[in-house]
Amino acid sequence: MNWDQLQLKPRIISAVQRAHLKSFREVLVSSEPDLQKMTGLSRPDVQELLHAAASACRTRQPITALQLQRGECRRLESGLRLGTGCPVLDQLLRGGLPAGGVTELAGASGAGKTQLGLQLCLSVQYPVEHGGLSAGALYICTEDPFPIRRLQQLISEQPSLRSDVPPSLIGRLRFSDNIYLEHAADLDSLQVCLSRRAALLLAQGRVRLVVVDSVAALFRSEFQPGDWLERNKQLLTVSSMVHHLSHEFTTPVLCINQVTDVFHQPESSSSSPSSSVSPALGLAWANQVTVRLMLRRLQATVSRGDQSSALRRLEVVFAPHLAQSSRDVAVWREGLRGVLDPVLDPVLAPFGPDVAQQKMVLPLRLGSV
């Protein structure tokens, strides 16, 4: 630690060195009386030391929102969004996943979460003007083996999904080369993977998307019900790692989560209204998430030509920049696509709670935004 770079009086620097204070951070977390005791400096000197350490710790000066909007500080607010490849879903997400922050995708088994994860691994590889980030993806599996065949199918059907992109461009992209697979069987290996492998790939610019499929699997298997304190600590550790990666490298991180049944809503204060399932891992994890999406399988089906798909609903549960709304989604050969006008099966119409819930949500006046 080079204290000389701080431009302090020599006696302060020598006192700090005598006290074996190793970093600015150590200085900042100690209280003034403690510092006085450790260094033997007077109060004004200690304040000067704290001031200098704080200035050194600060990464950048405050900048105005106007400068951010104009794109003057790309590190803080890149304005980038990772599109999903479907214009209906992109409209729901106002462009796509935000590039700095952790997005959670929760849903029951079979809802289509892995499908969306795969689709994003492909859409990230397109250039920025087509909703991508011009880089690959890191896919960390924790439970099921990676669905390689489905990925191959999605790759071959890309021209059909991305009709907005010139086929020559799609032909040039080597999709499978840019998707890095990792398997993490337990929490320790997940942490190692995030801190080493992910950081390395991100630093090299080879990936601009990290998908963890799924977060819940590791936590649910490793801890006894009574160990929730330890579990929360581990949750916070993993969360701080993904947040750090996300902000350091301006990368969207998608964490896929399972759901638990909710038997009764005791105070209704923690979850949004009327759903019989809620994302797993509880409040501790929910507090760490920037954008929460839920994917639910509905009772209806839609058909298109020779294909038919169970209808799903992708819902924005909360997000700092999105209204609470949802879109119906179908899973085809080429991937997930939003369905604007589902062919109404008689089953869908009287599907009480969901439709009623949608009525409760305030209509988003798109024109005025």
Added chain:
Amino acid sequence: MRRPVSSLSLGSSLKGKLVRAGFQFATDLRDLNPEHLSAEAGVSQQEALEALQAASSGHGVAAVTALELLQKEEEFRSIVTFCSQLDEALGGGVPVGKVTEICGAPGVGKTQLCLQLAVDVQVPAVFGGLGGQVLFVDTEGGFQVQRLVDLAGAAVRHCSLLAEDEEQRVAMTTFTVETILSNVFLVRCRDYVELLAELHLLPDFLPDRPRLRLLVIDSVAFPFLHLHDDLSQRTRLLQGLGLRLIAAATDHNIAVVTTNHMTTRLRGSQAQLVPALGDLWGHAPSIRLLLRWEESRRLASIVKSPGHMDATVQYQITCQGFRDADQSEQPQSKRPRTQTDQSASSRENTRT
């Protein structure tokens, strides 16, 4: 508090003469004129003047009367939230000069309210606002410029509809989305050390910006949650942080708004949702707003305030921002007031 003459900053011989003449306390000297004093104490006119000056000025802070405080408080307006029911319950809005905390579960609208306040503090004085600037400290990454633009646009439209006289129309020329964005200063802190550093540097930042009226920290909980290994250090740091925020609020006349997470606390066999960071942190804010869901409604409760009654109001978050709940959207209950009272009283019972 009666100050003894011996504690005044005068020469010791002068002090000795004053004491021997019978002047024990500074108040004894107050109402005398210099000739009287020099005659009584046997000191020169010059020294008498000096003594009187020392007695009437004081070291440190002069006591302020409650009336002066009240007048000072009334001078400073509050920051409206654009939800009129909440503003009414708060007596005008979020008060300047105090620390207000907003607690709630994820997704209930804490960041939205903070963004709304960041826009509302800039409303020109002719419309009843403060025309101030805001420093937004973001620790979670929830600050999205896109959303601020939405809110700013809605506020500008709202005020331009209200503009009646010439003064207000002139004020509208400087109240545009661009100027609103230019008055919001953003700092991103990635961990608690950066947050502490930022607050250390606050006394330098504030004097340069006399128009700054709002400091938002969204959220205080997020960086400190990661400090779960050393709880005593966390408590100590939070205490220091709290004191710094209170000092910034009172010394510089700014409204400090912090957001906090909710956490579960086990009481016997019952799990209860309480604000995070512990009871000691709970002493730092003077006002605590609790945002929560109840079925599909969003409710805001004032749970701690020295100056206001505990109250619960319904709000909603539209694409334009934080607003009153639409009256037509109220549930079928024919007695909406009683319902909110019920929920407020049930909240009283579960709180301890």
